[in-house]
C-alpha cells in the first residue's frame with residue numbers, strides 16, 4: 088500500500104500564486120448544486136467557503152426559496168434556479184460540486200452530471216446516497232470524479248457496515264478509488280485522499296471541533312475552489328483538506344473552545360489561516 092502524508096511543506100510548495108495581471112475568469116468558474124428548502128445552510132456554507140478560498144466566479148444552483156437566504160450570506164455568488172435546464176448551468180463551468188443539502192430525491196441531477204459534465208466533478212453528502220447505482224456510468228466517465236464521503240456514506244457506497252469502514256479506512260479508500268477510477272476523500276480524523284491509481288495521502292490537521300454539522304459542506308466548497316485554482320487534482324484536494332483542518336486548529340489556538348467551533352467560524356478564519364501559512 089502506497090501511503091504518504093500531505094505536509095505543510097507540500098501545501099506551500101503547490102500553492103498557486105495569484106498573478107497580479109489575472110482576472111476573475113483565471114481563478115475558476117465554479118458551480119455548486121446544493122441546498123433545499125429544509126437545508127439552505129448547506130448551500131450557503133459551501134458557497135461561502137468557495138468564495139473565501141479564492142474561486143474567481145461562484146454560481147449556486149438551488150431551489151427558488153433558498154436563493155435569497157444564500158445571497159444574504161454570500162453576495163459574491165450568482166444564482167440559477169434548480170428547475171431550469173441543467174445543461175445551461177454546466178455551460179462554462181470549470182468545476183462543479185453537487186450534493187450538500189440537496190435532499191435524496193434529486194439523484195437525476197447526479198446521474199446527469201456524471202454522464203454529461205466534462206470537467207472535474209465533486210460529489211458530496213446527499214449526492215452520494217445512490218452512488219452505487221451509478222457504477223456503470225462512473226466507469227465510463229473520463230473527466231475526474233472526486234467523492235467526499237464520511238464513514239457512514241462510504242459504508243453505503245461499498246455496501247459494508249460503518250464498523251468495517253472505520254476499521255479498514257486505508258484499504259476501503261484505496262479499493263474504491265482503484266475500482267471506480269476516481270478520487271476518494273474519506274473524511275474523519277486523519278482524512279485520506281485516495282488517487283485513482285491507489286496512492287493514498289493522509290492529512291494530519293484538524294480536531295474534534297469539526298465534528299459538527301456543516302463542516303463537511305465547508306470542505307466541499309474549499310475543494311471546489313482549490314480545484315478551480317490548481318492545475319492538478321490531488322494537490323488541490325489534499326491542500327484543501329489540509330487548510331480546512333489547519334483553520335479549525337487555528338481557531339483553537341486563538342482561544343475558541345472545541346465545543347464552539349462552527350462551520351461558519353472555519354470560513355471566517357480561512358483568510359488569516361492562508362495568510363499565516365502561505366503569504
Ligand SMILES: NC(=O)C1=CN([C@@H]2O[C@H](COP(=O)(O)OP(=O)(O)OC[C@H]3O[C@@H](n4cnc5c(N)ncnc54)[C@H](O)[C@@H]3O)[C@@H](O)[C@H]2O)[C@@H](O)CC1
Nearest residue numbers: 126127128129186187188189212213237238239300301304
Ligand atoms: N445547515 C445545513 O443545511 C446542514 C446540512 N447538512 C446536510 O444534511 C444532509 C445529511 O447529511 P448527514 O451526514 O447528516 O446525514 P447522513 O444520513 O449521511 O449521516 C448520518 C448517518 O451517518 C452516520 N455518520 C455520519 N458521519 C459519520 C462518521 N464520520 N463516522 C461514522 N458514522 C457517521 C451517522 O451516525 C448517521 O447514521 C446532507 O445533504 C448534508 O449536506 C449537514 O451538513 C448538516 C448541516
Ligand SMILES: Nc1ncnc2c1ncn2[C@@H]1O[C@H](COP(=O)(O)OP(=O)(O)O)[C@@H](O)[C@H]1O
Nearest residue numbers: 274275276293294295297298300301302303304
Ligand atoms: N474528530 C475529528 N477530527 C478531525 N476532523 C474531523 C473530526 N470529525 C469530523 N471531522 C471533519 O469534519 C468534517 C465533517 O464532515 P461531514 O461528516 O460531511 O459533516 P456535515 O455533512 O455535517 O457537514 C470532515 O471534513 C471531517 O474530516
